[in-house]
Amino acid sequence: MSVHLNHTIVLSRDRRISAEFTAGILGLEVGPPMGPFLPVTVANGVTLDFASVDPETISPQHYAFLVSEAEFDAIFERLLAAGVRYYADPRLSEPDAINRHDGGRGAYFLDPSGHYLEIITRPYGGGEADAED
Template sequence: METSNGVTLDFATIPGESIVMQHYAFLISDEEFDAAFGRIREQGVTYYADPHLKQPGEINHHHGGRGLYFMDPAGHGMEIITRPYGNEE
């Protein structure tokens, strides 16, 4: 998969439990967030406002933007945000 800025994400299937869970955060525009959030809801993916998965079905508004967390099929933590960490505007 290639992102709009040319970064690629490569996926591999391996046997067993040898890959440790990782966290991936993606800074995206408000329009991209709306589209991604729509797909997440349409597909019935459980999403959370927090990285500890304690606020299901909610998004956050940290740093003056919007964000959410969800797990990918391999158990990795995915995050989409519309403002960089520490941006208080």
């Protein structure tokens, strides 16, 4: 049996603000509400289901997105246009920089609920492979 991640719930201060931020930066669409969730589906079919909760219950999570070089450029331009601070590392100690791990490019930034979002053009340890366009 093959196992595929189908969806994950992203706890948010405001589901609409977080879903629209993430979708907008990544160049995706926010789907219609599904009960208490606002879905954003990525290319491999995984859905991020944004749910509004008490901010005290949110523990920051990490969501990494493998993108092509062209998608990285487009996402990076949207980050800059929106004035979103970006970092080369997950500790957020290298501001206004990207990393070059495994021969690709990567950057971290925070969503409105404090989750760590990451864009990378090479899978860690993968070196050669580009994300599919």
